[in-house]
Amino acid sequence: MCDKNKMETRNLNLYYKGFQALINVSFPVKENTVTALIGPSGCGKSTFLRTLNRMNDVIDGTRIEGEVLLDDENIYDAEVDPVVLRKQVGMVFQRPNPFPMSIYDNIAYGPRIHGRKNKDELNEIVEKSLQAAALWDEVKDRLHKSALGLSGGQQQRLVIARVLAVDPQVILMDEPASALDPISTAKLEDLIHQLKSSYTIVIVTHNMQQAARVSDFTGFFLNGEMIEYSVTNTMFTAPRVKQTEDYITGRFG
Amino acid sequence: MVRESFQEQLSQLRNDMLQMGNLVENAIDMTAAALEYQDLEMAEKVVVEDDNIDQLQLAIENRCFSLLALQQPMARDLRFIGTALKINTDLERMGDYARNISKIMLKIGSEPLIKPMVDLPRMAKLTRQMVSENLTAFVQRDRALALKAAGHDHEINKLYKNTFTELAALITRDTNTSTVTQSVYLMFIARYLERIGDHATNLSEWIIYMITGERLELGDMSTIVINQPEA
Numbered sequence: 001m002c003d004k005n006k007m008e009t010r011n012l013n014l015y016y017k018g019f020q021a022l023i024n025v026s027f028p029v030k031e032n033t034v035t036a037l038i039g040p041s042g043c044g045k046s047t048f049l050r051t052l053n054r055m056n057d058v059i060d061g062t063r064i065e066g067e068v069l070l071d072d073e074n075i076y077d078a079e080v081d082p083v084v085l086r087k088q089v090g091m092v093f094q095r096p097n098p099f100p101m102s103i104y105d106n107i108a109y110g111p112r113i114h115g116r117k118n119k120d121e122l123n124e125i126v127e128k129s130l131q132a133a134a135l136w137d138e139v140k141d142r143l144h145k146s147a148l149g150l151s152g153g154q155q156q157r158l159v160i161a162r163v164l165a166v167d168p169q170v171i172l173m174d175e176p177a178s179a180l181d182p183i184s185t186a187k188l189e190d191l192i193h194q195l196k197s198s199y200t201i202v203i204v205t206h207n208m209q210q211a212a213r214v215s216d217f218t219g220f221f222l223n224g225e226m227i228e229y230s231v232t233n234t235m236f237t238a239p240r241v242k243q244t245e246d247y248i249t250g251r252f253g
Numbered sequence: 254m255v256r257e258s259f260q261e262q263l264s265q266l267r268n269d270m271l272q273m274g275n276l277v278e279n280a281i282d283m284t285a286a287a288l289e290y291q292d293l294e295m296a297e298k299v300v301v302e303d304d305n306i307d308q309l310q311l312a313i314e315n316r317c318f319s320l321l322a323l324q325q326p327m328a329r330d331l332r333f334i335g336t337a338l339k340i341n342t343d344l345e346r347m348g349d350y351a352r353n354i355s356k357i358m359l360k361i362g363s364e365p366l367i368k369p370m371v372d373l374p375r376m377a378k379l380t381r382q383m384v385s386e387n388l389t390a391f392v393q394r395d396r397a398l399a400l401k402a403a404g405h406d407h408e409i410n411k412l413y414k415n416t417f418t419e420l421a422a423l424i425t426r427d428t429n430t431s432t433v434t435q436s437v438y439l440m441f442i443a444r445y446l447e448r449i450g451d452h453a454t455n456l457s458e459w460i461i462y463m464i465t466g467e468r469l470e471l472g473d474m475s476t477i478v479i480n481q482p483e484a
Contacts, residue, residue: 208327209325212327234466236328237327237331238328238466245328248327248328249326249327250255250256250259252255
């Protein structure tokens with residue numbers, strides 16, 4: 001496990017119009033690890049995740065204070081192109097969202113936008129990405145069939161392959177398994193485990209057992225604040241803060 | 254309060270643990286009396302009642318595994334159930350030692366003793382005190398009291414060494430068969446009491462873990478190793 005901060009927020013505040021959704025969040029994301037964000041609905045964990053690749057930019061009335069660093073550069077600096085940023089910091093959402101096109105074209109879509117046109121090169125990217133997303137063996141015979149014919153679990157891995165195809169450094173996952181059955185969830189968790197040797201992963205999950213299973217570090221959010229950040233093992237056996245303890249033992253509220 | 258049925262099951266487990274503790278405390282208490290007064294009726298009772306301890310141990314283990322499988326406990330709940338599993342084994346083993354001592358007393362207790370019983374009953378009372386203080390620490394989540402309980406082990410070890418040396422000397426001086434036989438039996442009793450003290454020290458370690466999450470090695474109180482959880 002590397003000790004370098006791949007990303008880091010410093011005194012991050014986020015406002016939706018009059019409402020402050022994130023309060024002074026300083027949070028490290030260590031390179032080549034999985035960091036889980038947990039907390040009750042509305043605590044700010046998804047909002048926080050979206051600040052890491054500027055997905056909140058597209059929401060009107062959003063204002064940010066503080067810094068979000070990727071390799072020590074503030075991603076909110078004026079010269080940063082959000083499109084390039086989102087290539088470096090990819091995102092996977094709660095519900096799989098394959099494009100209504102073939103499996104192959106789903107994966108090739110990103111590289112094509114970024115100027116890759118060579119067919120051999122695209123073939124290689126598609127295969128490598130599907131391999132890395134542990135989907136290749138299941139779809140190699142039907143690459144040119146519609147991606148919408150895949151199962152939910154396969155679609156979610158396809159979406160991950162699509163993110164991998166543009167060669168990201170960080171992958172953000174917003175409840176990626178919440179729409180999946182237990183087998184697909186287990187496959188996705190195995191995949192997350194494999195991916196962390198090459199990528200840095202941040203995952204939001206409502207399922208605490210999942211956070212415990214997949215992550216190296218865990219952050220607990222409550223009412224827009226980051227209450228506790230710990231090694232995952234410590235977080236789930238002996239958390240330091242009472243609010244964390246109450247939440248993860250189900251005594252909350 | 255949410256997860257009410259889980260809370261209810263945890264509190265049942267807590268009651269079972271207390272009952273287990275009380276049974277073992279009684280067993281040691283009766284063993285101390287059997288030693289001090291050569292009370293063979295008491296010794297007989299310890300042997301018979303050990304079955305209750307064994308049965309309760311099984312019931313507690315089953316309850317713990319069900320809770321782990323069905324409730325996926327975390328944090329203090331996890332520490333509580335883990336501690337219950339661990340100290341349950343220690344308590345059962347302490348009960349076995351009390352039974353072993355009582356069985357020896359049933360063998361030798363009707364003969365005149367080769368030396369007056371002083372240190373052995375004292376050791377037994379100290380182990381009982383360790384169990385008693387640990388049970389209170391368990392219920393009241395009192396870290397200081399659990400530490401204090403472990404502190405008595407040092408004295409038990411001292412008494413064990415004394416007893417051993419005395420009995421060894423006795424055997425060397427008097428090679429009469431009955432003296433040798435009884436000395437060996439008494440050595441075993443001392444050894445069992447010393448082991449009870451060690452298991453009672455384990456209770457302290459696990460109860461402290463349950464309360465705070467810290468792992469202490471209290472084996473020799475003069476060199477306490479403290480492993481704080483990773484930050």
